[in-house]
Amino acid sequence: MDKLVRPIPKTPPNRKALLFLFLFCGVISFIIWLGTQKKDIKKDSFSWMKPFRISYLVNQVNRDTNRGTQEVLEKIRQKLAVNTGLYGIVVYRLEDKVWYGINEDVEFKGASILKVPIMSAASQAGFDKMYGEYSGKQLVFAMGKYSDNEAAKTIIDSFGEKEIQSIIDDMGMDHTLFLQNTTTPLDVVEMWKDIYKKPEIWEYFQDSIFEDRIAPSLNPNIQLIHKVGTDEGVWADSGIIKCQMTNVKCQIQPYILVILNKDTKRDEAEKTVPEIAEIIVNYEAEYARQKLPPPASPEGKLK
Secondary structure, eight states: OOOOOOOOOOOOOOHHHHHHHHHHHHHHHHHHHHHHHHTTTTTOTTTTTSOOOOOGGGGGGGBOOOHHHHHHHHHHHHHHTTSSSEEEEEEEETTTTEEEEESTTSOEEOGGGGHHHHHHHHHHHOTTOEETTEEHHHHHHHHHHHOOHHHHHHHHHHHOHHHHHHHHHHTTOTTOBTTTTEEOHHHHHHHHHHHHTOGGGGGGGSSOSOOSSSGGGOOTTEEEEEEEEEETTEEEEEEEEEEOTTOSSOOOOOEEEEEEEESOOHHHHHHHHHHHHHHHHHHHHHHHHHHSOOOOOOTTOOO
């Protein structure tokens, strides 16, 4: 007669042990991931440690959406459609605090445009500060007028890359990485908004040997405070456009113009960048004329 075999009761699962195992695996996975990120610290010392950044979508409330502006942007888009590479363009009116643009939050190579924060760092330290045999004033002059790379390296070596990135962050350039030399058109606007508050250094951004991009569109009554960027596939310019301080005939409102690009052909860019600048300069001049109040009646002829 066969023996009656009682079934072995199943042990109920230990839910606490399962939860602990799940959490333990999660922690180990995070540590492994963090270790892989640390390998890139030297290449990008600041990006992985940066706090969460708010999307550029918050800026949409300040975008100029009037019909004339949209027609100008469409005209520029048509011009860019037959060009090689990608362009990022922003116009920011300093008085109205409104802007318009194309590819405004796309990442581009800053090239020598990112010498501006280096120049600002030297300015804040004082132009009389010596860096070996050169003063801060001499180095800033060399960077502004000639885009001198050795002058920039001297300032960077003195301050350190981390401090330059800190200055960039203080300017509000939340999507700019100094070590990677990357920025966006809207970040470059933030940079020039900061420089606009520092008229004591404007002279170093004028009359450089690179007055072949935005400058040809401007008449002598207009002041251009700017910095160009040139590299492989890059032929860019950006800066502040305003009336000369002593010229009463100029009636434009001050604005920032940023023209960045990448993967371009130099011969195309040399033609396209000045053409884009001319379209915008002419439109902004017309915009300012439409906003001006009517001229006062001549004295003695008031009605």
